[in-house]
Each structure stands twice: as structure tokens, then as C-alpha cells.
Amino acid sequence: MAIHRISADFIHPGNGPMLPQGVLVVDENGVILAIENQRLGNEIIYKGVLCPGFINVHCHTELSYAKGLIAPQKGINAFISDLENLKKTIKEEEKIKAIEAALIQMESEGIVAVGDIMNTTMSLPVKAKSKIKFYNFIEVYGSQNASADLVFSKAKVLLSQTPLPCAITPHAPYSVSEPLFQHICSQSKDSILSIHHAESEAEIKFFEKGEGPFAIRFENWQLPLPQHIPSLDRPLTWIMKQTSEQQNLLLIHNTFINKNDLKWVNQRKLFLGLCPKANLYIENKLPPMDLLNEFRSVICLGTDSLASNDRLSILEEMLTLKQAFNLNWQDLIQFATYNGAKALGFENELGTFEIGKNPGINLISFKEDQPRITVIDTNFYSKN
Ligand SMILES: [Zn+2]
Incomplete structure (x- = not known):
């Protein structure tokens, strides 16, 4: 199973303060394996904020x-x-x-x-x-x-x-x-x-x-x-x-x-x-x-x-x-x-970046101050 390290300017875990330059470790299906405070240098890095679906x-x-x-x-x-x-x-x-x-x-x-x-x-x-x-x-x-x-x-x-x-x-x-x-x-x-x-x-x-x-x-x-x-x-x-x-x-x-x-x-x-x-x-x-x-x-x-x-x-x-x-x-x-x-009673599966969950990953990025959303597909990295 492929493992990906994804980082951005900030990671918002859904239920806590944003982590500057935090790292999400996910498998190819998007399941969260770890949330780390420090980059190792082998991350895919985005500009913006990563947050749950x-x-x-x-x-x-x-x-x-x-x-x-x-x-x-x-x-x-x-x-x-x-x-x-x-x-x-x-x-x-x-x-x-x-x-x-x-x-x-x-x-x-x-x-x-x-x-x-x-x-x-x-x-x-x-x-x-x-x-x-x-x-x-x-x-x-x-x-x-x-x-x-x-x-x-x-x-x-x-x-x-x-x-x-x-x-x-x-x-x-x-x-x-x-x-x-x-x-x-x-x-x-x-x-x-x-x-x-x-x-x-x-x-x-x-x-x-x-x-x-x-x-x-x-x-x-x-x-x-x-x-x-x-x-x-x-x-x-x-x-x-x-x-x-x-x-x-x-x-x-x-x-x-x-x-x-x-x-x-x-x-x-x-x-x-x-x-x-x-x-x-x-x-x-x-x-x-x-x-x-x-x-x-x-x-x-x-x-x-x-x-x-x-x-x-x-x-x-x-x-x-x-x-x-x-x-x-x-x-x-x-x-x-x-x-x-x-x-909606979905907090055990969705809404936060917590180990074992598969909450979806969104990137909010800013182009000329206009925010836009990109859905991060972890499967994509495995195929490409
Ligand atoms: Zn209505």
C-alpha cells in the first residue's frame, strides 16, 4: 500500500488549531495514518490550507x-x-x-x-x-x-x-x-x-x-x-x-x-x-x-x-x-x-483529520485573494 506525505502552509484538523507546515500521512485510499508537526523533505507541498472534506x-x-x-x-x-x-x-x-x-x-x-x-x-x-x-x-x-x-x-x-x-x-x-x-x-x-x-x-x-x-x-x-x-x-x-x-x-x-x-x-x-x-x-x-x-x-x-x-x-x-x-x-x-x-452524527468517520478516519481532503488555496477549493485525490498519486 502506497503511503503519501502531504503538506501545505497550514493544516486545519477540523477540531483544533491550524498546524503551520504540518504534514498529513495518508494511504492511497485517503485514510489518515498520522498527523505530524514537521516536514522531512519528502512531502508533496501545496500552497494554502488543507482541511477535512x-x-x-x-x-x-x-x-x-x-x-x-x-x-x-x-x-x-x-x-x-x-x-x-x-x-x-x-x-x-x-x-x-x-x-x-x-x-x-x-x-x-x-x-x-x-x-x-x-x-x-x-x-x-x-x-x-x-x-x-x-x-x-x-x-x-x-x-x-x-x-x-x-x-x-x-x-x-x-x-x-x-x-x-x-x-x-x-x-x-x-x-x-x-x-x-x-x-x-x-x-x-x-x-x-x-x-x-x-x-x-x-x-x-x-x-x-x-x-x-x-x-x-x-x-x-x-x-x-x-x-x-x-x-x-x-x-x-x-x-x-x-x-x-x-x-x-x-x-x-x-x-x-x-x-x-x-x-x-x-x-x-x-x-x-x-x-x-x-x-x-x-x-x-x-x-x-x-x-x-x-x-x-x-x-x-x-x-x-x-x-x-x-x-x-x-x-x-x-x-x-x-x-x-x-x-x-x-x-x-x-x-x-x-x-x-x-x-449529522458522522463525527466518528468524517469532519476531522484523525488516525484511522477517511474524511476527504480539501485544499483551500488563494489566487489573487480569491479562495478556491481543490479536492485532493490520494489515489491520483499512486497511479501517476
Ligand atoms: Zn430548507
């Missing part, structure tokens, strides 16, 4: 067909309507082609694992052929108490066709009734719930007071408001009441999270998944990084789907946060690697 905690690969088809910055309510209309007009074979292209793009962007939201099983044959590891979230909606049993039993059928790891997950606090949420919480203790949280002010107002554009939408559908709305609670307080202390939670977006919500972070098993480019696309707003600064150990990154992003690139998500908030690479790379792996 990226974890994209939130995507909807099923929606890849919608790339460039939904006008940006019209708000979440218009976004949901536009997407619902679009869904009906595109043929399944086109949707599948778009999923294939999306997975190829994510691999070339150094993404090794994805938390993928599914509403159908359409993506499964494509994902089975990909090198990317998936946590499959079967997402459910159902705002009316009376529909809870039916919605959950349909989701269980999808779940039975889906490879592990997978879980049924609620779309959002405003779109899932209490009985449906309770069904979802009855799954195995290890399962993760990935919930859209505080993506817009409109949804929070609707959740707390039963008012605003979301309430008008229910009127148009001639549906009563969900029985738990107006809740008079913050969405996260309600989620905390619905779930046990053992429940693993991955909250997605958090664009309008506040100080009061954040008190739960230290009390519960929760991760905050940020999708900054999708937030700019839909609401033209970014999460409050000043408030989130002390919670950096639970921040991870997602691209959301191509319906609200032009590219499925974790590097671009990092850059968006870096430019807006002047964050450093040390933190950003940890968000993109170790924290994401923990959020």
Missing part, C-alpha cells in the same frame, strides 16, 4: 431542477408559492437529471456528506451511485390535527424505502401540528430532527399571533389555522416543549433567532445550521452573527437547495459569512467540517 448539513437535492427559476428576494411566502407552482410543471426525468448534476457539483466542491431533505424517494437511486454520504430526512408537513395519523403513516412508508441513516422530520413549527410532531418524536432516540427555524419574520409573527401573509394563505386555502397557532410562544420555546431533552435537533436558518431563543443552546442537544446564501436569496438578510458568536461550537453550514442558491458550495457559504462579519478561517473551517459532522 466539507459537511453540507442542509440541502434539498430534489429541488435541484429549480435552479435560477425562482425570483430572488421576494420573501419566504412568495418563495413557497413559486416553488409549489414550479414543482408541478417539471417532468420527473428532468428532476432526476438535475439531482445528478447537483451531486457531481457538490463532490467537486469538496462536500463529503449532506443532510438531505426529501419529500419523495426520487433522489435515492442517484444518491446510491454517489460517493457522498447522506443523512436522509423525510420531511413532513401537516398543519391540521386531524391529518396527523395519515401524514405520519405515509412518511413511514417513505422511511421504510430509505437507506440509513434516516429519520422523519418536521418541516417547521408553523407547518406541523402538535399530534404530528408527537408522532415524529416517537421515533428512535438516536434520530435527528432537522427543522426549518426562524427563517423569516413573517413565519414568527404567524406562529406567535396567527397574523400576516401566512394567515392569509390559510384563508385562501379555506383551512382553519393550525390548532396550536396563535401559540403566544417563540417557535423554539414550542419546539422545546414538544421534544425531550435527549432529542438531537438541527435547527436550520436561524436568521431571526434572538437572545431569548439562544438560552436553549446550552441546555439541549442542538446545532444551528446556517445557510447564509439562501437567506440572502429569499429574505435578503443574514443570521445575527454577533449574537451567535459565543455559540460557535454548535454552528454548522448548509447550502439549502438550488431553488434558493446558485451553487451548492460550502466554501461560498463560508465566504459570505466571512465578508459580512469578518469571521476567521479557523472558525469557518470548523463550522464546515467537525461541527457539521457532529450535527
Whole structure:
């Protein structure tokens, strides 16, 4: 078995400080054999930072067909309507082609694992052929108490066709009734719930007071408001009441999270998944990084789907946060690697350079100050 010594200006191990001129010793399959502080002179040397493969905690690969088809910055309510209309007009074979292209793009962007939201099983044959590891979230909606049993039993059928790891997950606090949420919480203790949280002010107002554009939408559908709305609670307080202390939670977006919500972070098993480019696309707003600064150990990154992003690139998500908030690479790379792996329960295999792991190797290099990503293929050295 061929052994390679790889070095760069810095090695970021995923979960610790960067090693200047560190050395990664790997076998031809990319398994980490050692991490050393000193070069011996027989290394392959890169300019830039070597780090583990990226974890994209939130995507909807099923929606890849919608790339460039939904006008940006019209708000979440218009976004949901536009997407619902679009869904009906595109043929399944086109949707599948778009999923294939999306997975190829994510691999070339150094993404090794994805938390993928599914509403159908359409993506499964494509994902089975990909090198990317998936946590499959079967997402459910159902705002009316009376529909809870039916919605959950349909989701269980999808779940039975889906490879592990997978879980049924609620779309959002405003779109899932209490009985449906309770069904979802009855799954195995290890399962993760990935919930859209505080993506817009409109949804929070609707959740707390039963008012605003979301309430008008229910009127148009001639549906009563969900029985738990107006809740008079913050969405996260309600989620905390619905779930046990053992429940693993991955909250997605958090664009309008506040100080009061954040008190739960230290009390519960929760991760905050940020999708900054999708937030700019839909609401033209970014999460409050000043408030989130002390919670950096639970921040991870997602691209959301191509319906609200032009590219499925974790590097671009990092850059968006870096430019807006002047964050450093040390933190950003940890968000993109170790924290994401923990959020999806993949930390034993991915997210860090540790002996015995095969986490993928990315090189972030800088050309005229513009960072770009190269996926390091250790097999390539063996063949050439
Ligand atoms: Zn989403």
C-alpha cells in the first residue's frame, strides 16, 4: 500500500488549531495514518490550507431542477408559492437529471456528506451511485390535527424505502401540528430532527399571533389555522416543549433567532445550521452573527437547495459569512467540517483529520485573494 506525505502552509484538523507546515500521512485510499508537526523533505507541498472534506448539513437535492427559476428576494411566502407552482410543471426525468448534476457539483466542491431533505424517494437511486454520504430526512408537513395519523403513516412508508441513516422530520413549527410532531418524536432516540427555524419574520409573527401573509394563505386555502397557532410562544420555546431533552435537533436558518431563543443552546442537544446564501436569496438578510458568536461550537453550514442558491458550495457559504462579519478561517473551517459532522452524527468517520478516519481532503488555496477549493485525490498519486 502506497503511503503519501502531504503538506501545505497550514493544516486545519477540523477540531483544533491550524498546524503551520504540518504534514498529513495518508494511504492511497485517503485514510489518515498520522498527523505530524514537521516536514522531512519528502512531502508533496501545496500552497494554502488543507482541511477535512466539507459537511453540507442542509440541502434539498430534489429541488435541484429549480435552479435560477425562482425570483430572488421576494420573501419566504412568495418563495413557497413559486416553488409549489414550479414543482408541478417539471417532468420527473428532468428532476432526476438535475439531482445528478447537483451531486457531481457538490463532490467537486469538496462536500463529503449532506443532510438531505426529501419529500419523495426520487433522489435515492442517484444518491446510491454517489460517493457522498447522506443523512436522509423525510420531511413532513401537516398543519391540521386531524391529518396527523395519515401524514405520519405515509412518511413511514417513505422511511421504510430509505437507506440509513434516516429519520422523519418536521418541516417547521408553523407547518406541523402538535399530534404530528408527537408522532415524529416517537421515533428512535438516536434520530435527528432537522427543522426549518426562524427563517423569516413573517413565519414568527404567524406562529406567535396567527397574523400576516401566512394567515392569509390559510384563508385562501379555506383551512382553519393550525390548532396550536396563535401559540403566544417563540417557535423554539414550542419546539422545546414538544421534544425531550435527549432529542438531537438541527435547527436550520436561524436568521431571526434572538437572545431569548439562544438560552436553549446550552441546555439541549442542538446545532444551528446556517445557510447564509439562501437567506440572502429569499429574505435578503443574514443570521445575527454577533449574537451567535459565543455559540460557535454548535454552528454548522448548509447550502439549502438550488431553488434558493446558485451553487451548492460550502466554501461560498463560508465566504459570505466571512465578508459580512469578518469571521476567521479557523472558525469557518470548523463550522464546515467537525461541527457539521457532529450535527449529522458522522463525527466518528468524517469532519476531522484523525488516525484511522477517511474524511476527504480539501485544499483551500488563494489566487489573487480569491479562495478556491481543490479536492485532493490520494489515489491520483499512486497511479501517476
Ligand atoms: Zn430548507
